[in-house]
Each structure stands twice: as structure tokens, then as C-alpha cells.
Amino acid sequence: xxxxRSMLVLAGLSAGAGVLPAASVAxxxxxxxxxxxxxxxxxxxxxxxxxHLVDRDRIDPxxxxxxxxxxxxxxxxxxAWTGGHxxxxxxxxxxxxxxxxxxxxxxxTLAAARPHARVNAPAAPGPLPLVLLGHGRKGSxxxxxxxxxxxxSHGHLVAGVDHTFxxxxxxxxxxxxxxxxxxxxxxxxxxxxRLEIGARVGDLRFLAGALTRGSGIGHGPGAPVAxxxxxGVLGHSMGGAAAAEALRVDGRFRAGxxxxxxxxxxxxxxxxxxxxxLLLTALEDHETWQRWREHQRGWAxxxxxxxxxxxxxxxxxxLAGPGGLREVWPADLYAELxxxxxxxxxxxxxxxxxxxxxxxxxxxxxxxxxxxxxxxHPEVEFxxxxx
Numbered sequence: 014x015x016x017x018r019s020m021l022v023l024a025g026l027s028a029g030a031g032v033l034p035a036a037s038v039a040x041x042x043x044x045x046x047x048x049x050x051x052x053x054x055x056x057x058x059x060x061x062x063x064x065h066l067v068d069r070d071r072i073d074p075x076x077x078x079x080x081x082x083x084x085x086x087x088x089x090x091x092x093a094w095t096g097g098h099x100x101x102x103x104x105x106x107x108x109x110x111x112x113x114x115x116x117x118x119x120x121x122t123l124a125a126a127r128p129h130a131r132v133n134a135p136a137a138p139g140p141l142p143l144v145l146l147g148h149g150r151k152g153s154x155x156x157x158x159x160x161x162x163x164x165x166s167h168g169h170l171v172a173g174v175d176h177t178f179x180x181x182x183x184x185x186x187x188x189x190x191x192x193x194x195x196x197x198x199x200x201x202x203x204x205x206x207r208l209e210i211g212a213r214v215g216d217l218r219f220l221a222g223a224l225t226r227g228s229g230i231g232h233g234p235g236a237p238v239a240x241x242x243x244x245g246v247l248g249h250s251m252g253g254a255a256a257a258e259a260l261r262v263d264g265r266f267r268a269g270x271x272x273x274x275x276x277x278x279x280x281x282x283x284x285x286x287x288x289x290x291l292l293l294t295a296l297e298d299h300e301t302w303q304r305w306r307e308h309q310r311g312w313a314x315x316x317x318x319x320x321x322x323x324x325x326x327x328x329x330x331x332l333a334g335p336g337g338l339r340e341v342w343p344a345d346l347y348a349e350l351x352x353x354x355x356x357x358x359x360x361x362x363x364x365x366x367x368x369x370x371x372x373x374x375x376x377x378x379x380x381x382x383x384x385x386x387x388x389x390h391p392e393v394e395f396x397x398x399x400x
Contacts, residue, residue, distance in 0.1 A: 063087050269290045315398075
């Protein structure tokens with residue numbers, strides 16, 4: 014079973030190298046052939062655009078010097094049309110090279126991955142329900158691409174944020190690069206978790222304001238418009254812990270989804286939440302979840318997807334095959350972190366249940382999938398339900 018440390022550190026895909034044999038990185042450097050990410054399942058084509066945002070009212074709590082907090086944010090949204098707009102790349106070149114080296118994936122794997130969104134395509138008209146998406150510790154916004162594209166194809170505006178100085182590497186305009194400064198083994202884990210969750214929650218709250226302020230997002234016609242009355246939060250691992258805390262402290266957020274997230278760094282386990290919260294897990298249970306269940310006041314579900322691992326909830330299962338990861342990771346580690354389900358199946362399950370939660374609580378659509386076990390999804394165990 015994953016430990017407290019591994020739920021945090023291995024959540025960042027860039028942390029994988031720390032548990033691998035040193036000899037595993039020696040491979041041929043011929044990149045894999047192009048391969049698509051799972052296709053979105055909704056009726057909308059998907060657009061994407063990248064924003065550089067600066068919170069001038071907040072000093073960066075993670076930076077080694079005093080500076081305003083700045084973020085790189087990627088939007089995915091339902092597009093009005095996509096003709097003439099190029100296909101998005103999976104990641105910037107610098108970030109891709111560093112993420113590949115750290116796992117390690119065959120160089121060129123992330124360049125070969127093909128998202129479905131089209132860059133700067135005009136958005137569907139009208140206010141859109143907004144979902145803020147957070148990555149795992151030392152991770153990257155890119156690793157939530159398949160889930161973000163699917164939510165966007167069903168009518169949601171998704172904003173994935175690179176949490177600066179936490180994310181493995183962040184590329185800013187002009188070629189400036191910022192890498193993670195988070196310690197692998199802090200002297201005081203609890204204090205470090207509080208620091209990291211506080212920084213992430215500050216980012217989410219700033220982002221909610223920035224994206225709902227004014228008539229649209231970005232510049233020019235066709236920018237997506239966020240509905241300030243319909244905002245959800247979603248995250249993997251530490252990103253899920255931050256989603257829970259953001260839901261606790263900010264009434265603008267109407268629902269949250271956490272993906273295999275230990276609820277570290279906040280009072281959520283001992284205070285619960287008064288709004289809807291869905292916890293999808295690979296683990297059977299965790300001590301922070303046990304405490305949270307005792308105090309939860311709002312609607313909640315804890316569902317376990319059997320056959321998954323901690324990193325199943327990211328894009329990594331789809332990158333692992335083309336990237337040769339099975340060849341270099343020990344078989345037991347591979348199964349523990351990536352699970353035993355086919356990547357297409359695990360992604361379909363994560364997408365379905367996360368979307369059902371936001372459909373129900375942000376758009377008012379029926380979501381019977383959340384009412385009880387489904388014969389169509391036997392891998393999903395209802396571990397606990399409230400209301």
C-alpha cells in the first residue's frame with residue numbers, strides 16, 4: 014500500500030525517477046510514432062488556449078524571493094468551430110524533455126502524444142460552467158489533458174493550472190523556465206503540506222476571480238466566458254487535497270472531485286465539507302478519508318475503482334506504452350502505480366464519474382451513475398455514501 018510520502022511524492026510524475034534503478038534510463042533515443050490520446054466523448058469539438066496570469070495582490074509563498082504570484086493556465090472549452098486552427102501540442106518542449114527524462118520515457122514521447130483540442134478555436138457562445146483542475150505534487154497541468162478535453166466536449170470550461178515552484182517545470186512567455194523547489198523529504202511534513210495546500214488554494218481562488226471577471230477570458234472574439242455561479246474544483250493527489258480545502262473555505266465553489274487524494278494539509282478531515290464532494294480512489298481506504306467521513310455534512314461519495322493505481326488518474330497510462338515505461342519500471346511498481354486495467358477502460362471510468370458529479374451539481378443534469386453500483390461499471394465499488 015502506498016505510504017503517506019508516496020501519495021505525495023509519486024503523485025508528481027517527475028518524481029518517478031527517484032524510485033527507479035539508475036540503469037533503467039539507458040535506452041535508444043528514437044522517438045515513438047505519433048499516437049492519439051483518448052478521444053473526447055461529448056458532442057462538442059474542443060478548443061484550448063494558454064494564459065499567463067499574475068496575482069499582484071499576493072506575494073508568492075513558494076518563491077525563493079519576494080515576487081507576485083504568477084501562473085500559467087491552460088483552458089479547454091467547447092468550441093463553436095475548429096476549422097483552420099492547429100491541433101494543440103501535449104506540452105512545451107522544455108517541460109516535455111524534463112518530464113520524459115525524470116520518469117524516464119523515451120525522448121519524444123510527449124511530442125508524439127496527440128491531444129484533440131484546437132488552439133484558440135472560438136468558444137461556444139454563452140456562459141460556461143467552470144472546472145478548475147489541479148495536478149499532483151511536482152506534476153504538470155498537461156497530465157490532466159484527456160480528462161479536461163472530455164469535460165470540455167460535454168460543455169464545461171476547464172482551467173488547468175501549473176502551480177509555480179510546485180509543478181515539475183513551468184514554461185513562461187519568452188522562454189523563462191521555473192522548476193519545482195519542493196523538498197523530497199521535508200523535516201516537518203505537516204508544516205510543508207500546509208504551506209503547499211495554502212499556495213494551491215490561493216491559486217484556485219485567484220483563478221476563480223480572474224476567469225469570471227469581466228465579459229470573457231483572454232483577448233479578441235471567441236474567448237470562452239465562465240459562469241461565476243457554476244464553479245467546481247477537481248484535482249489529483251495533492252491537487253485533490255487542495256480542491257477539498259478550496260471547497261471548505263470559498264463559497265464560490267459548488268462541488269469538488271478528488272482523484273486518489275490523501276486529504277493532507279488542511280482541517281478538512283476533522284471538519285468535513287458542507288457541499289458536494291466526490292472522492293475516487295485506487296486505495297481501499299486511508300486514515301484522512303476515515304476522519305473526513307465522520308465529519309462530512311454535505312452530499313458525498315467515496316468510490317474505489319478496482320484495478321487502478323495512484324497514477325491511473327492521470328494521462329500516464331496512455332504515455333507508458335509508447336514511452337517504453339513497462340520496460341524500465343519494475344513490474345510490481347508498474348502495477349501499483351498504473352494499475353492493471355486497460356488504460357482505455359480506466360480513463361473511461363474516471364471520466365464518467367467525474368463528469369457525472371459536475372453534471373449534477375453544476376448543470377443540474379441527471380446523474381444516476383452516482384446513485385449506486387452499476388452493472389455497466391463493475392469495477393467501481395461504492396465504499397461510502399452520504400445523502
